[in-house]
Amino acid sequence: MTKITLVAFDGTRFDVDAVNGSTVMENAIRNSVPGIEAECGGACACATCHVYVDEAWTDAVGTPQPMEEDMLDFAYDVRPTSRLSCQIKVRDELEGLIVHVPERQA
Amino acid sequence: MSTPIETDVVIVGAGPCGLFAVFELGLYDLKCHLVDILDRPGGQCAELYPEKPIYDIPAWPEISGQALTDKLMEQIAPFKPEFHFNRMVSGFRKLDNGRFEVETDEGELLHCHAVVIAAGGGSFQPKRPPVPGIEAYEGSSVFYSVRRMEEFRGQDLLIVGGGDSALDWTLNLQPVAKSVTLVHRRPDFRAAPDSVNKMFALREQGKINFHVGQVSGLKGEGGQLTAATVKGPDGETDIP
Numbered sequence: 001m002t003k004i005t006l007v008a009f010d011g012t013r014f015d016v017d018a019v020n021g022s023t024v025m026e027n028a029i030r031n032s033v034p035g036i037e038a039e040c041g042g043a044c045a046c047a048t049c050h051v052y053v054d055e056a057w058t059d060a061v062g063t064p065q066p067m068e069e070d071m072l073d074f075a076y077d078v079r080p081t082s083r084l085s086c087q088i089k090v091r092d093e094l095e096g097l098i099v100h101v102p103e104r105q106a
Numbered sequence: 107m108s109t110p111i112e113t114d115v116v117i118v119g120a121g122p123c124g125l126f127a128v129f130e131l132g133l134y135d136l137k138c139h140l141v142d143i144l145d146r147p148g149g150q151c152a153e154l155y156p157e158k159p160i161y162d163i164p165a166w167p168e169i170s171g172q173a174l175t176d177k178l179m180e181q182i183a184p185f186k187p188e189f190h191f192n193r194m195v196s197g198f199r200k201l202d203n204g205r206f207e208v209e210t211d212e213g214e215l216l217h218c219h220a221v222v223i224a225a226g227g228g229s230f231q232p233k234r235p236p237v238p239g240i241e242a243y244e245g246s247s248v249f250y251s252v253r254r255m256e257e258f259r260g261q262d263l264l265i266v267g268g269g270d271s272a273l274d275w276t277l278n279l280q281p282v283a284k285s286v287t288l289v290h291r292r293p294d295f296r297a298a299p300d301s302v303n304k305m306f307a308l309r310e311q312g313k314i315n316f317h318v319g320q321v322s323g324l325k326g327e328g329g330q331l332t333a334a335t336v337k338g339p340d341g342e343t344d345i346p
Contacts, residue, residue: 070296
């Protein structure tokens with residue numbers, strides 16, 4: 001288990017014990033974090049699980065693969081810290097990870 | 107109001123489900139009319155990811171969104187479906203004779219025995235980018251699609267995006283417009299590599315401009331845009 005925190009757009013914090021190997025998106029859906037839609041179910045085929053990785057965590061989380069970058073073109077208000085949460089796998093090194101949910105999805 | 111079109115079934119949505127409904131209904135000898143907001147069949151598969159492989163279609167271990175659409179069109183062709191593209195269903199009511207009336211936003215009326223709603227995630231609407239005050243320019247200086255190229259003749263154009271639409275319109279409108287500037291949030295493109303190469307060639311020749319960045323503000327008056335502020339890695343620039 002790895003502790004991760006999802007911060008909804010209104011500031012509500014969701015502290016979650018995430019199973020390693022699960023994705024940040026799956027944990028958001030399981031815990032009904034508002035603002036994460038995940039329409040395609042985690043196939044990197046939409047941009048509705050868009051999150052901003054907290055500045056302190058961008059290096060640990062890493063950068064998107066080309067396919068994810070393509071999908072991010074469809075997201076709303078993309079920033080340098082933008083990721084699709086279905087493409088972030090929970091692992092030990094992400095203990096304490098914080099991601100922020102944008103104002104809205106695409 | 108036009109004369110109502112009489113048919114057996116009206117299908118709302120021409121995505122994979124709507125298209126295959128034509129086949130199943132056709133087996134019962136039912137004739138179908140389809141209404142879709144897009145300008146072609148395939149719905150989300152054809153609009154969002156025509157070239158992306160899909161893995162969850164029975165008997166197709168891997169197929170692209172466009173190929174799936176093409177195959178469905180081939181499969182339903184014998185049943186001669188009729189399509190009403192670029193239309194949104196705006197009204198729906200039951201008639202006294204037990205049939206249904208479906209109205210489109212272009213004012214057409216369709217009368218039928220049954221309506222199939224195969225609308226998926228809903229009709230495609232333009233996605234408004236997070237630019238303050240953009241609403242004021244929509245329809246006069248900000249457009250989400252190109253309907254007629256002539257409208258852009260002699261104008262200074264700013265095209266935002268990195269997909270096929272953005273690149274195709276950059277290439278096609280370049281000879282027509284006074285100037286064309288393409289803005290995309292990164293130097294890589296989703297568009298076909300051939301279009302990207304052509305765009306960079308035009309840039310080499312000084313015929314178009316390309317900036318990496320995102321539009322952060324608009325300047326103008328009374329719906330007439332005079333400049334757009336583009337925020338990129340090297341700060342903000344105003345583009346006329």
